[in-house]
């Protein structure tokens with residue numbers, strides 16, 4: 001998913017296809033949640049803060065059709081020690097089809113390195129959980 005930083009928010013355009021189908025012709029709720037969670041990951045890049053999703057809440061407002069352009073927006077609404085509160089929306093045209101809120105928790109880069117797969121070099125210059 002291509003993301004763009006706009007005034008402290010992260011925006012993305014996305015069209016879901018048959019791979020993301022839930023009910024016939026409609027997007028699976030898990031795909032909608034994944035897209036919003038992924039967008040929150042983009043907010044971490046803006047903040048230059050490694051963190052992970054601790055809690056994700058999605059409100060499904062309208063069925064999301066496949067093959068229809070969707071616009072997503074996410075931002076960090078508050079920080080509280082290691083906790084980052086996120087909010088985001090997914091829209092189809094003028095209609096908000098889903099809203100999400102999430103709590104991320106800052107972690108050290110070592111959290112990701114434990115997988116054994118190298119992290120992007122840029123992440124190493126970021127402050128970790130100790131940054132507060």
Ligand SMILES: CCCCC/C=C\C/C=C\C/C=C\C/C=C\CCCC(=O)SCCNC(=O)CCNC(=O)[C@H](O)C(C)(C)COP(=O)(O)OP(=O)(O)OC[C@H]1O[C@@H](n2cnc3c(N)ncnc32)[C@H](O)[C@@H]1OP(=O)(O)O
Nearest residue numbers: 038041042044045049050051052053054055082083105107
């Ligand atoms: C990382 C940089 C990302 C950069 C993105 C790069 C590119 C962007 C482009 C595209 C995006 C692509 C990818 C995005 C990449 C990454 C982001 C995606 C996000 C994910 O997809 S990530 C996978 C799913 N995610 C996990 O895999 C987390 C598993 N989990 C843990 O790793 C631990 O569980 C952890 C670390 C969360 C906490 O563990 P811990 O030991 O460090 O800290 P502790 O438990 O003390 O919690 C500290 C305070 O948070 C409170 N707290 C904790 N959990 C809570 C909960 N669930 N509900 C309510 N409160 C909670 C405690 O109550 C305490 O609060 P208090 O301080 O007030 O007592």
